[in-house]
Amino acid sequence: MFDNILEQQRIEKANEFRKININPYPHFLKKEMSIKEFKNHFFYVVDSESKRDENSFSTIAGRLKLLRIAGKSVFANIEDDESNLQIYFSKDSIGEDYFNFLKKNLEVGDIVLVKGFPFVTKTGEFSIHVQELTLASKAIVPLPEKYHGLTDIEQRYRKRYVDMIMNHEVRRDFYLRSKIVSLIRVFFEKKGFLEVETPMMHPIAGGANAKPFKTFHNALGVERFLRIAPELYLKRLIVGGFEAVFEINRCFRNEGMDLTHNPEFTTIEFYWAYHNYKDLMDLTEELFAMLLKELNLELKIEFDGHMIDFSKPFERISYKEALKKYGNLQEDLIENKEKILSKLKQDGFEANEKLDLGHLQAELFDHYVEDKLINPTFVTEFPISISPLSRRSDSNKDIAERFELFICGRELANGFNELNDPIDQYERFLKQVEAKNNGNEEACEMDEDFINALGYGMPPTAGEGIGIDRLVMLLTNKKSIRDVILFPAMRPINPNTKDKT
Known part of the structure; x- marks a missing residue:
């Protein structure tokens, strides 16, 4: 040393x-x-x-x-x-x-x-x-004498302290991140939401479809999971009598890393009793308008080579209409498993024949639609089979009362009317358990205590999650999530490779 x-x-x-x-x-x-x-x-x-x-x-x-x-x-x-x-x-x-x-x-x-x-x-x-x-x-x-000229950008992430010493722009971006989080917190407090903290270690991996990190609690002698999402605990609070809650905190998903994914990331999740997912979309638009104003940003901002237009109301389009409009797909293909499988294989994409229609439609969406959603777009009416915690539409049992917000081809928010029917939720969990037993490592597990909580009655509630890291990426025009996380996850350094920073 x-x-x-x-x-x-x-x-x-x-x-x-x-x-x-x-x-x-x-x-x-x-x-x-x-x-x-x-x-x-x-x-x-x-x-x-x-x-x-x-x-x-x-x-x-x-x-x-x-x-x-x-x-x-x-x-x-x-x-x-x-x-x-x-x-x-x-x-x-x-x-x-x-x-x-x-x-x-x-x-x-x-x-x-x-x-x-x-x-x-x-x-x-x-x-x-x-x-x-x-x-x-x-x-x-x-x-470093000429730190800006380093070609190994990973050294900037590994030694963020050196990056910050040499580049005041980096410090400025993290000041801005802190300000964004502060503005979001004040926004929800002014709306009457209560900030809460829920457990980071869960006895059951749930709240979203993802592969969890596992740990072991020595004092209790039991396995625990770093939380995938706080959703099921926040909804327990709605059952308990709070009508508007939010939490800004970390989540963990034991999955791959790329420009928009880090295994440890920050979200805000909020739940609002006696409101619906359309109210959440309105609230989300209001949140963006506030952020742009308080950060002195224009209504048209540049991100990843695109000009994002916030001057107009966000587009709202159903899942199937998005497949037609942006994916140029015909309805007879969208509604037919065999035709979807054929289309995916024809275009060189992997196609799992065991997937149900909803999951296959999600494959179509991922490959043909998502990257075309440049301006802020709420996609609504998701297939129910890919929405295990969402309320089922009264008019169409195959549709979830759910939306996702896409900007510049990236998902920034996910919200829906919460499923508060304990019997329906139990049956959905059973299907998730079946999927997990069939090899789907990301499927939710059965959470009997959450079912029991719903049994006491949860009022009509809408809930939403927004990825803070991706939001900061958008507002600071950063292409990599590593640029907005102080200490992103990195592969271990090979001891045989000399660190030249």
Whole structure:
């Protein structure tokens, strides 16, 4: 560890500080303001006659990003979490001995605390004239010289801390993510929803069709599953008497990774008694309008090479009509298993002959429709067989009162009228158990306690889930989910491969 020559040299320089009784890792340091605040507070010197105010001192801190020694003076650039500023010090301002010491032992990457007054250099750059400089933390590992030029983008994800040091745009994106989550929380609170927290470890894998992560609870001596979704617990709360609840938290699915999937991801799920899925679609449109306004985004935004138009009401189209309109598929094919199987095989897609009609229609949708839904589109009236927790339509028993929101070919939200008939739910679970026994690892398991809860009566309720990560991707124009997750899942590093970051 820290065994290359540059790291060893930096360790030696840290020890040079110790030799003069300066701890290279001190504590109890206080800065009076951020760099941004310093700029805002003292920028008046730019327009002053003297171009300086030697009577106004302040203490700021930041990481050295640039260091230029010019004989008897030093110009450097420090950066904190929001901004950067040029600093200047000389042998006259901090003392000749200490100045000479810092010239030898201070390096790019070190974090410093400086006290000084605002002034403008001869080249017109607003700066701080340093009178006192304290080393706040000695950096042992050198920063990359040209981090923007790295071709191995995975190193940015593996060492996010370096990515954030070198790219302020990355920090900005995660600030924006935090703001988006905060805005969503306030939006639902203002609508009268109660924020709750439900278990992350479940005795039964359920709430959505997905393969779970397994763990073991030593104290209880039982197997547990990291939650796939909070749905069944949130609906228990509706049974218990809450009429509007939401939860923003993590979910886990033991599945593949790609540009839009990470095994650990963030969602908001919300449930609203005495409302229906059409109310949820209205609410979702209102949520997007609020986000665009509060984030100062235009009603037409760019994402992945497309212009997404939020200026019009979101399109609402049924599942079958979407297959016809966007998939260019005829109704006689859509309603015929054999014709669907033939179409899929003809076009080179895998086709499982054991699938029922609803699941085969879902195959058609995935291959021929989804990537064509560019502008915000609510697809409604899903096949009931692919909607095990949704309420069945009163007018058509094969249809679920459900929708999904698609933007730029990606699903962002899923909502439906909740199934509150305990007998129907029990029968649906039985079919899911049968599917699981037939090899479908993603099928739901039987949750008898949830059935029992429904037996006490759940009012008419609509519920929805929105993927926070994909939403942030959309609003920050990021193509990969890894760009909006601070520490995404990564494959282990081969110990025989040298880490060059």
